[in-house]
Amino acid sequence: MEKPTYTLEFEKPLRDLGRQLDSLHQLSIENNVDVSREIAAIEQKIAATKKTIYSELSAWQRVQIARHPKRPYTLDFVERIFKDFQELHGDRLYSDDRSMVGGTAMLDGQAVMVIGQQKGRDTKENILRNFGMPHPEGYRKAMRLMRMGEKFGLPIITFVDTPGAFPGIGAEERHVAEAIAVNLREMAVLKVPIITVILGEGGSGGALGIAVADRVLIFENAYYSVISPEGCAAILWKDRASAPRAAEALKLGSASLQKFGIVDEIVDEPFGGNHTDYDKAAAALKYAITRHLNDLRGLSVEELTNGRYDRFRKLGVFEQQAVAKVGAE
Amino acid sequence: MSLFSKPKYSTVTVKKKDIPQGLWKKCPVSGEIIYIKELEENQNVVPKSGYHFPISAPERLRFLCDPGSFQEFDRELAAIDALEFVDSAPYAKRLEKYKRESGLNDAVVCGTGRIHAIQVSLAVMDFRFAGGSMGSVVGEKITRAIERAIEQKIPCIVVSASGGARMQEGILSLMQMAKTSAALARLAEAKLPFFSILTNPTTGGVTASFAVLGDVIIAEPGALIGFAGPRVIKETTQQALPEGFQSAEFLLKHGLVDMIVPRTEMRDRLRDLLQALFVKKAG
Numbered sequence: 190m191e192k193p194t195y196t197l198e199f200e201k202p203l204r205d206l207g208r209q210l211d212s213l214h215q216l217s218i219e220n221n222v223d224v225s226r227e228i229a230a231i232e233q234k235i236a237a238t239k240k241t242i243y244s245e246l247s248a249w250q251r252v253q254i255a256r257h258p259k260r261p262y263t264l265d266f267v268e269r270i271f272k273d274f275q276e277l278h279g280d281r282l283y284s285d286d287r288s289m290v291g292g293t294a295m296l297d298g299q300a301v302m303v304i305g306q307q308k309g310r311d312t313k314e315n316i317l318r319n320f321g322m323p324h325p326e327g328y329r330k331a332m333r334l335m336r337m338g339e340k341f342g343l344p345i346i347t348f349v350d351t352p353g354a355f356p357g358i359g360a361e362e363r364h365v366a367e368a369i370a371v372n373l374r375e376m377a378v379l380k381v382p383i384i385t386v387i388l389g390e391g392g393s394g395g396a397l398g399i400a401v402a403d404r405v406l407i408f409e410n411a412y413y414s415v416i417s418p419e420g421c422a423a424i425l426w427k428d429r430a431s432a433p434r435a436a437e438a439l440k441l442g443s444a445s446l447q448k449f450g451i452v453d454e455i456v457d458e459p460f461g462g463n464h465t466d467y468d469k470a471a472a473a474l475k476y477a478i479t480r481h482l483n484d485l486r487g488l489s490v491e492e493l494t495n496g497r498y499d500r501f502r503k504l505g506v507f508e509q510q511a512v513a514k515v516g517a518e
Numbered sequence: 519m520s521l522f523s524k525p526k527y528s529t530v531t532v533k534k535k536d537i538p539q540g541l542w543k544k545c546p547v548s549g550e551i552i553y554i555k556e557l558e559e560n561q562n563v564v565p566k567s568g569y570h571f572p573i574s575a576p577e578r579l580r581f582l583c584d585p586g587s588f589q590e591f592d593r594e595l596a597a598i599d600a601l602e603f604v605d606s607a608p609y610a611k612r613l614e615k616y617k618r619e620s621g622l623n624d625a626v627v628c629g630t631g632r633i634h635a636i637q638v639s640l641a642v643m644d645f646r647f648a649g650g651s652m653g654s655v656v657g658e659k660i661t662r663a664i665e666r667a668i669e670q671k672i673p674c675i676v677v678s679a680s681g682g683a684r685m686q687e688g689i690l691s692l693m694q695m696a697k698t699s700a701a702l703a704r705l706a707e708a709k710l711p712f713f714s715i716l717t718n719p720t721t722g723g724v725t726a727s728f729a730v731l732g733d734v735i736i737a738e739p740g741a742l743i744g745f746a747g748p749r750v751i752k753e754t755t756q757q758a759l760p761e762g763f764q765s766a767e768f769l770l771k772h773g774l775v776d777m778i779v780p781r782t783e784m785r786d787r788l789r790d791l792l793q794a795l796f797v798k799k800a801g
Contacts, residue, residue, distance in 0.1 A: 358755060361763070366730050367774060370695075370726050373727055378700075378704075378707070394727075397692055400696075426606070439601070439688045501693060504697060505690055508596050509594050510595075510596055
């Protein structure tokens with residue numbers, strides 16, 4: 190088995206224990222002494238520490254897991270959950286946005302349209318994928334493929350994993366806001382089932398632009414937020430270092446999202462996060478997607494679109510005061 | 519800050535203390551001093567420079583609707599601090615302050631009214647209330663305004679003035695983008711026209727939802743309109759922004775906005791568009 194690497198700040202105790210374990214192994218080999226008892230003790234300590242750390246994750250720690258450089262991305266799930274993925278490129282208007290991938294695929298013998306944001310694993314790929322931040326072309330490609338899915342009766346499955354839509358000059362000149370808004374409007378009335386999964390980062394409008402679905406699922410450690418914790422901290426606390434506080438305040442974690450009715454199901458991650466076991470994470474997700482898809486397949490087009498409308502229509506919290514006057518003398 | 523510095527050689531120097539408070543206003547474009555009464559008679563547009571001062575939602579409605587025709591709905595809807603959000607001040611406290619200062623319950627005023635005798639459903643945002651930000655109340659009220667248009671088979675007009683989604687309501691604010699846009703899908707299916715009027719500023723989540731979904735998109739001159747803020751773009755890309763970037767004029771040139779209409783002409787232009795897309799078609 191590959192040795193686990195602990196790269197996150199809060200995983201430091203585990204990193205230290207891991208080093209101790211390594212040096213003990215080294216010692217036993219070099220000096221030919223029996224340290225099996227010490228090794229067992231440290232291994233036990235590692236297990237206990239792991240349990241403490243991962244069972245009480247703060248909002249900010251979860252954000253870090255959601256952004257873990259080894260976290261499985263859209264294509265990692267696509268290859269494990271589906272067969273015969275045929276990637277389809279381009280928005281037919283301007284270019285092919287590599288931060289948004291999509292195409293047909295088979296899910297247990299049934300054709301589906303799969304669309305998702307894609308991050309890069311290394312610097313070179315991240316430049317190609319623009320760190321998972323789509324331009325308008327990405328959203329327009331996504332809509333083109335969703336319409337194709339509707340035309341041929343394929344359910345649509347979208348994977349969200351983006352810090353947000355790319356804030357750039359070209360993106361504004363080609364109206365990224367319009368590209369997102371059109372998706373919000375059109376997804377609301379598409380006549381095929383739509384399932385969205387928040388895999389890692391659900392960054393604001395850039396995430397929502399492919400997330401108007403009949404069912405929205407989220408991985409345990411993923412987040413979904415109106416603004417990044419850093420962006421929120423910069424505006425409200427005038428300091429990006431307050432991101433952990435902002436993450437807490439924004440209630441962007443999966444449990445809060447379920448409480449507010451934003452997501453329908455939380456998909457459990459392997460202990461320590463999805464990056465510890467891709468196959469296990471994919472199996473859990475496949476099970477959830479299949480179950481929801483089976484429910485949705487039984488609905489008529491009218492039930493489907495009305496249900497989707499009502500799902501979003503009821504989101505929001507406000508009071509309807511009997512007395513209208515506020516601040517009246 | 520002025521973009522073009524010019525030597526100042528005016529012969530008349532107006533000292534600040536010479537200007538009686540509340541009677542005069544200075545145009546930020548031309549520096550001209552204008553009598554407030556004159557400004558108000560011109561819908562808060564500086565006659566010579568054409569600068570549009572920001573106006574409140576009630577003022578806007580007065581300028582747009584036939585006198586006495588506006589009937590407000592959903593005024594009683596008020597925000598709840600569902601996240602118990604506290605930054606430098608608790609959100610609940612901020613809400614009290616916005617309410618006191620604006621006399622409104624939230625950042626949009628909705629209802630029905632007539633424009634040159636044509637009945638329409640209206641939603642007008644008010645930047646004074648939390649920067650016109652969209653939380654649950656704004657989303658709900660705009661959605662209801664759209665649904666009201668569908669019920670009454672009348673056109674819908676939304677005037678935007680917003681910094682975007684309201685952070686203090688977190689993800690619930692984001693969902694308002696989906697909610698309002700879904701309602702517009704139904705308005706479109708009913709073949710009723712939607713006019714979106716963009717005023718200074720219209721940015722963020724409001725831009726990325728209903729504001730850019732108009733059958734006709736109209737902007738006020740000089741309005742800042744965009745998705746990401748100019749500062750964020752500058753920081754991310756490390757590039758100098760083109761001149762006039764994200765202005766109404768820039769967006770007309772780049773094909774997002776149908777027309778730029780000065781505030782004083784808005785009512786008449788809306789009548790012409792309503793005639794073409796609604797009245798004539800129906801009659």
